[in-house]
Amino acid sequence: MTITIYRARRILTMNPARPEATHVAVRDGRILGAGTLAELQGWGAHRLDERFADRVLMPGFVEGHSHLLEGTQWRFVYVGYFDREDPDGRVWPGARSIDAVVARLAEAARALPAPDAPLVAWGFDPIYFGGRRCERGDLDRVSDTRPVAVLHASMHIINANSPALARAGLLRADIDHPGVPLGADGLPTGELKGPDAMGALAPKVGFDRSVLAGDAQGLRAFARLCVRKGVTTATDLASPLPENAVAMMLEVTGEPDFPTRIVPLLRLQSQPVPDAIARVVALKARSTDRLRLGRLKAVLDGSIQGFSARLRWPGYFNGAPNGLWYLAPEQLQAAYVEALAHGVQVHTHTNGDEATEAALDALQAALARHPARDHRFTLQHCQLADAAQFRRIRALGACVNLFANHHFYWGDQHYQSTVGPERAERMNACATALASGVPLAIHSDAPVTPLGPLFTAWCAIERRTASGRVLGHAERIDRAAALRAITLGAAYTLGLDGEIGSIEAGKQADFAILADDPLEIAADRIREVRVDGVVQGGRVFLAADL
Amino acid sequence: MDAAAPLPVTIVGGYLGAGKTTLVNHLLRHPDGRRIAVLVNDFGDIAIDADLIDARDGDLIALAGGCVCCSFGSDLLGALERLAELPAPPERLLIETSGVALPGALARTLTLAPRARAAAIVVLADAETLEARLDDRYVGDTVRAQLAEADLVLLNKADLAGPAGIARSRLRLAALAPRARASPCVRAAVPAELVFGIDADGVATRAAPDDRPPFGGPRPAPASHAASAWFASISLELAPRVDVARLAAVLTAPAHGVLRAKGLLRDIDGTPVALQVVGARAEIVASGHADPDRGRLVCIGARGALDGAALRAAIAAAVRTA
Numbered sequence: 001m002t003i004t005i006y007r008a009r010r011i012l013t014m015n016p017a018r019p020e021a022t023h024v025a026v027r028d029g030r031i032l033g034a035g036t037l038a039e040l041q042g043w044g045a046h047r048l049d050e051r052f053a054d055r056v057l058m059p060g061f062v063e064g065h066s067h068l069l070e071g072t073q074w075r076f077v078y079v080g081y082f083d084r085e086d087p088d089g090r091v092w093p094g095a096r097s098i099d100a101v102v103a104r105l106a107e108a109a110r111a112l113p114a115p116d117a118p119l120v121a122w123g124f125d126p127i128y129f130g131g132r133r134c135e136r137g138d139l140d141r142v143s144d145t146r147p148v149a150v151l152h153a154s155m156h157i158i159n160a161n162s163p164a165l166a167r168a169g170l171l172r173a174d175i176d177h178p179g180v181p182l183g184a185d186g187l188p189t190g191e192l193k194g195p196d197a198m199g200a201l202a203p204k205v206g207f208d209r210s211v212l213a214g215d216a217q218g219l220r221a222f223a224r225l226c227v228r229k230g231v232t233t234a235t236d237l238a239s240p241l242p243e244n245a246v247a248m249m250l251e252v253t254g255e256p257d258f259p260t261r262i263v264p265l266l267r268l269q270s271q272p273v274p275d276a277i278a279r280v281v282a283l284k285a286r287s288t289d290r291l292r293l294g295r296l297k298a299v300l301d302g303s304i305q306g307f308s309a310r311l312r313w314p315g316y317f318n319g320a321p322n323g324l325w326y327l328a329p330e331q332l333q334a335a336y337v338e339a340l341a342h343g344v345q346v347h348t349h350t351n352g353d354e355a356t357e358a359a360l361d362a363l364q365a366a367l368a369r370h371p372a373r374d375h376r377f378t379l380q381h382c383q384l385a386d387a388a389q390f391r392r393i394r395a396l397g398a399c400v401n402l403f404a405n406h407h408f409y410w411g412d413q414h415y416q417s418t419v420g421p422e423r424a425e426r427m428n429a430c431a432t433a434l435a436s437g438v439p440l441a442i443h444s445d446a447p448v449t450p451l452g453p454l455f456t457a458w459c460a461i462e463r464r465t466a467s468g469r470v471l472g473h474a475e476r477i478d479r480a481a482a483l484r485a486i487t488l489g490a491a492y493t494l495g496l497d498g499e500i501g502s503i504e505a506g507k508q509a510d511f512a513i514l515a516d517d518p519l520e521i522a523a524d525r526i527r528e529v530r531v532d533g534v535v536q537g538g539r540v541f542l543a544a545d546l
Numbered sequence: 547m548d549a550a551a552p553l554p555v556t557i558v559g560g561y562l563g564a565g566k567t568t569l570v571n572h573l574l575r576h577p578d579g580r581r582i583a584v585l586v587n588d589f590g591d592i593a594i595d596a597d598l599i600d601a602r603d604g605d606l607i608a609l610a611g612g613c614v615c616c617s618f619g620s621d622l623l624g625a626l627e628r629l630a631e632l633p634a635p636p637e638r639l640l641i642e643t644s645g646v647a648l649p650g651a652l653a654r655t656l657t658l659a660p661r662a663r664a665a666a667i668v669v670l671a672d673a674e675t676l677e678a679r680l681d682d683r684y685v686g687d688t689v690r691a692q693l694a695e696a697d698l699v700l701l702n703k704a705d706l707a708g709p710a711g712i713a714r715s716r717l718r719l720a721a722l723a724p725r726a727r728a729s730p731c732v733r734a735a736v737p738a739e740l741v742f743g744i745d746a747d748g749v750a751t752r753a754a755p756d757d758r759p760p761f762g763g764p765r766p767a768p769a770s771h772a773a774s775a776w777f778a779s780i781s782l783e784l785a786p787r788v789d790v791a792r793l794a795a796v797l798t799a800p801a802h803g804v805l806r807a808k809g810l811l812r813d814i815d816g817t818p819v820a821l822q823v824v825g826a827r828a829e830i831v832a833s834g835h836a837d838p839d840r841g842r843l844v845c846i847g848a849r850g851a852l853d854g855a856a857l858r859a860a861i862a863a864a865v866r867t868a
């Protein structure tokens with residue numbers, strides 16, 4: 001029953017009744033209260049911990065849309081354009097040209113023992129290389145005997161070299177697939193676009209489903225990244241959650257020094273809806289403090305930059321045909337009905353505004369059958385929703401988790417080719433969501449973009465693209481709103497706002513430890529705020545000690 | 547069948563509720579001696595009679611008689627590899643797509659698999675609701691795209707749609723899927739040969755050429771949902787040598803009501819060939835089966851639409867023989 005009172009330079013509580021404090025008292029991993037030392041001493045005998053005396057504490061950040069792959073894929077080589085920190089704190093400098101990518105791959109290849117062991121890399125983004133496409137000849141420069149496969153940052157394309165194509169049986173002239181462009185010689189150029197084409201190669205080079213779904217090593221790496229970014233609760237959105245994966249997660253998150261609360265969602269795919277709901281209900285009962293099971297994710301359409309999102313009229317700016325349904329709207333409605341009947345929360349991936357509209361129709365119909373006052377169904381990404389849709393989202397009691405980071409990485413492409421200037425500026429309309437009274441979270445979709453809620457907040461505040469353009473001044477939100485979105489806002493979408501997301505009596509002792517004050521630093525520098533680590537469930541985890 | 551030859555695949559598509567699973571269940575109960583494999587998105591709705599199941603191993607169910615049923619989830623190519631590694635690999639493969647998948651896209655994905663090829667795309671449509679689906683604000687374009695790439699469209703639930711409904715569906719189809727050949731059916735009860743193609747035995751066992759109008763004259767009225775109520779076949783004897791390309795053109799033309807055809811014959815230059823027709827798609831491959839004295843041809847069509855006399859006349863008029 002030891003009470004620890006932490007003194008901090010400043011505690012930003014996100015509790016409007018008591019927005020700031022200097023001290024926070026913790027017992028049994030939970031918060032007794034935040035206030036002055038004098039106020040907190042009333043709880044009785046305590047230990048005063050001064051180690052955060054020159055630090056700023058915030059509620060531990062909540063990442064409402066990430067994937068364990070963010071931890072798993074560091075076993076492969078990072079070749080992204082931007083600098084990126086790995087789970088061990090090493091910052092990998094961006095590879096700014098195809099030559100730089102090839103050089104890094106060649107160096108990594110030299111470290112591999114077997115001459116035919118595949119070399120896999122990720123984070124590749126040739127859109128920054130001036131329209132020059134990567135072809136298999138480029139990667140043959142790394143090795144013309146060893147399979148080399150490079151996953152794009154968007155996760156929608158793989159580039160492969162000739163040995164990798166040969167190993168997958170794809171180095172032939174009779175392939176007729178839109179995701180496999182062919183060169184003048186009739187053979188694949190090495191670019192494999194979309195899940196089908198990628199799926200023909202990925203397992204052959206060791207980038208298979210078990211890696212995507214995560215393993216113990218990847219889960220621990222993911223949690224180390226969370227500590228470095230101030231995240232104390234993070235989602236895995238989503239996986240098929242087979243029994244062995246659940247057992248692994250229960251074991252690893254149960255390790256005494258595991259620093260993160262993980263919220264894995266079950267992905268609704270081809271299994272019958274009642275089976276999926278029954279599985280979610282059964283999993284929910286097995287939740288622990290650090291593994292929160294019992295939510296369902298549905299994916300309704302594809303991605304905007306992959307032109308597979310479902311858009312309403314007038315469709316894609318470059319004239320591309322409309323995207324794909326990954327689930328029929330009526331299947332989604334059936335899932336909603338069943339979920340509401342069993343008290344299961346559903347998070348639905350909608351990228352295009354037509355998918356959003358269909359999800360809202362499905363929700364409206366399902367609610368008519370099973371009225372639910374506090375369902376918190378959440379639209380994930382919901383990138384192209386317009387003002388009328390946000391009003392409807394509000395009316396139906398739903399939440400959104402918008403993809404704020406997207407602007408920085410792909411905003412210029414959206415402006416130029418996918419949806420054009422006007423709709424690019426309204427993408428991820430945080431201000432409209434808030435003005436409409438819609439509960440708002442913002443996310444990284446890590447590893448699609450790097451985990452880092454302060455960066456995500458910066459994206460929502462500034463709305464800058466990689467080229468520096470401000471994409472939609474009117475949709476910028478202020479820093480208080482952005483900081484709320486990465487704490488209480490995200491917690492609300494998970495139904496955990498009574499437990500986490502703010503520093504107040506009764507809640508989990510989850511704090512982000514910051515070396516800079518996000519309210520004092522210039523708003524356009526919030527992404528530079530340094531994170532020392534976290535307190536999670538009353539346990540201190542410093543990045544420096546990982 | 548040549549072990550190295552790619553496995554011919556029939557893709558069965560169609561929107562939710564069109565009867566894909568009913569068709570799969572029907573075929574698994576009537577495999578007609580073929581060792582077939584069925585790949586489904588999920589076992590969810592597949593109702594395999596328990597007494598048919600030999601063994602079950604995760605996502606693979608082995609059925610009596612050597613047929614298998616396998617769920618592929620999101621990994622079609624992996625499932626194809628698992629099938630190829632079975633002790634007795636299947637002779638025919640049927641892939642049932644999800645209700646929003648585009649069967650044409652799946653056919654293109656099969657070009658990524660070294661040992662399978664799309665042989666036919668069969669798309670089911672619920673004839674009663676087809677028009678509403680085609681005009682649906684969300685899925686209309688998906689349903690249209692599914693049908694546009696079909697070789698055969700099965701207008702299922704024809705009993706519910708009635709002749710007028712079938713006629714309206716045909717009109718819509720003619721506009722949006724001009725390549726597809728359509729036929730009504732009930733409860734997806736269709737001859738297995740229509741889906742998988744007619745094999746050499748199927749040609750040989752139709753002993754006597756049958757050029758009587760198969761749908762004319764009194765017949766015992768079969769139950770209205772039976773395949774025989776909706777489909778008919780005819781068997782023709784041809785000259786020893788036939789211009790196969792011209793023959794294929796006649797059979798693939800919409801006028802004579804041919805949905806499926808198989809010929810074992812000699813081309814005009816004497817080469818023994820097999821001609822396989824599904825809708826507007828014809829395939830001519832070298833074959834050792836052709837009888838030197840005569841060509842044999844079997845055609846399947848919708849009862850009432852397949853016109854043996856007209857077909858015979860068209861062949862006589864257009865196809866050079868020797």
Ligand SMILES: [Zn+2]
Pocket residue numbers: 065066067237238445
């Ligand atoms: Zn995601």
